[in-house]
Amino acid sequence: ELQLVESGGGLVQPGGSLRLSCVGSGFTFSSYGMNWVRQAPGKAPEWISHISNSGSTIYYADSVRGRFTISRDNAKNSLYLQMNSLTSEDTAIYYCARVEFVYWGQGTLVTVSS
Amino acid sequence: EIVLTQSPATLSLSPGERATLSCRASQRVDGYLAWFQQKPGQAPRLLIYDASNRASGVPARFSGFESGTDFTLTISSLEPEDFAVYYCQQRSSWPLTFGGGTTVEI
Numbered sequence: 001e002l003q004l005v006e007s008g009g010g011l012v013q014p015g016g017s018l019r020l021s022c023v024g025s026g027f028t029f030s031s032y033g034m035n036w037v038r039q040a041p042g043k044a045p046e047w048i049s050h051i052s053n054s055g056s057t058i059y060y061a062d063s064v065r066g067r068f069t070i071s072r073d074n075a076k077n078s079l080y081l082q083m084n085s086l087t088s089e090d091t092a093i094y095y096c097a098r099v100e101f102v103y104w105g106q107g108t109l110v111t112v113s114s
Numbered sequence: 115e116i117v118l119t120q121s122p123a124t125l126s127l128s129p130g131e132r133a134t135l136s137c138r139a140s141q142r143v144d145g146y147l148a149w150f151q152q153k154p155g156q157a158p159r160l161l162i163y164d165a166s167n168r169a170s171g172v173p174a175r176f177s178g179f180e181s182g183t184d185f186t187l188t189i190s191s192l193e194p195e196d197f198a199v200y201y202c203q204q205r206s207s208w209p210l211t212f213g214g215g216t217t218v219e220i
Contacts, residue, residue: 044213059208061209102169104157107157
């Protein structure tokens, strides 16, 4: 069964950092690009970053560029999102999703608050 | 950035009725538009990709149509499980963007 499982969310103070992880199973992880999508409470989803299957091509939304870094380790079937300089605007459920957006994780909640 | 405008914000219908949801793109997306369904506490579920192609396992009552920069998702006869929020998304250019959503409620 294909699965994406996120972890690493939690409560962090403004200005703090957090690293999210997403582990894929049930498919050849290294063959697929991956995305991070977040959704603030009561809001529409917001795409924030994409990384190609090899990691050679990366895109970011303007709202996170310069603060967030996407990466992957294909040997560990893992996708990461390093989040720095967090603000209350970053409070959301963070999902990883495979490139075609058919498969999504269950999401991990990030709350930025003092 | 391509802006997607969904209308109406809320659609109040009954089971068995037809639902028509709209999504207008601020510029051409060359058919690279998807529709998602989301229920409370769940991740979005892909329904339609490339404007009119149903994803695997999606019932035939869901259909998508493209006319230039205007896109439509039609649910031919609403089932109780179809009451949810629907989002469109463009994959024509980076950044990928989502519309603001349409809530289909009873």
